[in-house]
Amino acid sequence: MTGLLAVYKKEMLAYFRSPIAYFVVAVFLVGTGYFFSYNMFMSGSASMDETFRNMGILALTLLPLVSMRLFSGEYSGRTMELLMTLPLKTWELVLGKFLGAVTILLLMSAGTFIDLVPLYLYGNPHTTTILTGYIGFLLLGMACLAIGQLFSALTQNQIVAALITVPVLLSFWYVGHLQSFQTSYVLRSLLGYLSFAQHFADFIQGLIRSEAVLFYFLVSAIALTLNTSYLQWRR
Amino acid sequence: MNNSSPAISLESVSKRFGSKTIVHDMSFSVEKGEIVGFLGPNGAGKTTTMRMIAGFTTASSGKVSVAGHDMSSQNEEAARKLGYLPEHPPLYDTLDVSQYLRFVAHVKGVPGKEIKSEIDRVATACRLENVLNHEIYKLSKGFRQRTGLAQALLGKPEVLLLDEPTAGLDPGQIQETREVIRSFGERHAVLISTHILPEVTLICSRVAIINHGRLLAIDSPVNLQRAFEQTNRVLLSASAPAEALRAELLSISGVIAVNSRPVPGMDGMLNVECQTDAREGVEAAIARTVATRWNLHRLERQQPTLENIFLRYVAGPSAAETPP
Numbered sequence: 001m002t003g004l005l006a007v008y009k010k011e012m013l014a015y016f017r018s019p020i021a022y023f024v025v026a027v028f029l030v031g032t033g034y035f036f037s038y039n040m041f042m043s044g045s046a047s048m049d050e051t052f053r054n055m056g057i058l059a060l061t062l063l064p065l066v067s068m069r070l071f072s073g074e075y076s077g078r079t080m081e082l083l084m085t086l087p088l089k090t091w092e093l094v095l096g097k098f099l100g101a102v103t104i105l106l107l108m109s110a111g112t113f114i115d116l117v118p119l120y121l122y123g124n125p126h127t128t129t130i131l132t133g134y135i136g137f138l139l140l141g142m143a144c145l146a147i148g149q150l151f152s153a154l155t156q157n158q159i160v161a162a163l164i165t166v167p168v169l170l171s172f173w174y175v176g177h178l179q180s181f182q183t184s185y186v187l188r189s190l191l192g193y194l195s196f197a198q199h200f201a202d203f204i205q206g207l208i209r210s211e212a213v214l215f216y217f218l219v220s221a222i223a224l225t226l227n228t229s230y231l232q233w234r235r
Numbered sequence: 236m237n238n239s240s241p242a243i244s245l246e247s248v249s250k251r252f253g254s255k256t257i258v259h260d261m262s263f264s265v266e267k268g269e270i271v272g273f274l275g276p277n278g279a280g281k282t283t284t285m286r287m288i289a290g291f292t293t294a295s296s297g298k299v300s301v302a303g304h305d306m307s308s309q310n311e312e313a314a315r316k317l318g319y320l321p322e323h324p325p326l327y328d329t330l331d332v333s334q335y336l337r338f339v340a341h342v343k344g345v346p347g348k349e350i351k352s353e354i355d356r357v358a359t360a361c362r363l364e365n366v367l368n369h370e371i372y373k374l375s376k377g378f379r380q381r382t383g384l385a386q387a388l389l390g391k392p393e394v395l396l397l398d399e400p401t402a403g404l405d406p407g408q409i410q411e412t413r414e415v416i417r418s419f420g421e422r423h424a425v426l427i428s429t430h431i432l433p434e435v436t437l438i439c440s441r442v443a444i445i446n447h448g449r450l451l452a453i454d455s456p457v458n459l460q461r462a463f464e465q466t467n468r469v470l471l472s473a474s475a476p477a478e479a480l481r482a483e484l485l486s487i488s489g490v491i492a493v494n495s496r497p498v499p500g501m502d503g504m505l506n507v508e509c510q511t512d513a514r515e516g517v518e519a520a521i522a523r524t525v526a527t528r529w530n531l532h533r534l535e536r537q538q539p540t541l542e543n544i545f546l547r548y549v550a551g552p553s554a555a556e557t558p559p
Binding site: 002003006007009013014017018077078079080081082086088089235 | 291326330338
């Protein structure tokens, strides 16, 4: 556990000492603010539904910028040699980095609370729906970060890591659209099950379905396990 | 640690990348209190061997153990006993030196209360006191190298692996770094890779010479030199006619070959190089013979340098013939 904590602390220091975290959080908040006001004025309803959907897409494109440096940066900075020779378990390294990235995700989410102020001042929003929306957003973000972290471990180049992650995440988001072209029931259900967007839609509507929670946890766990195994194999 | 087990031990270790074998069947060990120099030209397999000992890569076959722990199964236990400075110091540019050292100390399991004193200790040893609060990317190459060394010294590891620790340092810093390594080596086991030959003679108790991934020799510098003393070189300067001097020298038993050159600008003076065998008293005989007939200005016996020995091993006998 000491190792995990040390890695986590180091990650947090690294985030706040490089411009990328500030940049990603800022762009995300500006984007969310824009969509929030747009949705509010267009629909005139005091809800976060549409904004959550936009936040999902924004996270899909911005979180790879957070995850891209996680291992690629260690390879190119030649610090991987240190990490792999310190008395550190590979899973501690992988999880420490992941938790660091999740902390940035939490900060991003917390930043959007500002949008809730006018919502509560001038409207009568549904608090539990907003709460489940945030839970869904965090789970979605965690899955995105875990996948991004895995791709970051596969390449020395941070840009390449981000460029692979974005289309993969977008595929997971839009894969549900392929459902309508399928005649086979199994294939249709599978495509639906794999869809990031469909599971997220449940949360936005105020539902916490165990299937959806399990799905996001499963995706994160699989990506992190592959990440750990890859690093061990790499020795 | 099992007290009887060597600090570092390699048993028939090989490393293959695809069809290419980088390290062939290498076996040697390093004991506690010993500084072993790892010598070899670029691409000889030094770094790969270091990386296998450090646990960064695993051996394709054979067994590597550190402080009695098998690197293939007890990697983490071994890592606790190990300080490693890779060829390129592994530094986080955005962190301060103290933050970086704190991170490494944490991971190495230095107890929280002792971390500060431990960082102070290594910072003093590596002369980093004045840059502890500097961001690493602002440091000069010498300071970066020493920050890397400080990281390796954290937690007083039993085994220290240093891959070219003095690369990029100025002469003063090299001196200081050698002192740090020397003082550390008194109580611990140190394996240091380098291609700076004088460094090896100055601080190492044994030298391992490797080339093309094979261990060619491992012994103390003195023993390596002795092994090469079968043929010696005696250099002399004398004022004498070349042919007569040559004939006289060759008549001395033990002199194998004579090669003379006139000294430019000094009329009648010759620089002579004699190849002799290893028997005792050849120089004395040469000195007597020359001095009785002519003017002898200088006579010295040239011992084989580590450089010659190294070249003999890695490039075959012909390379060592040319004096440096």
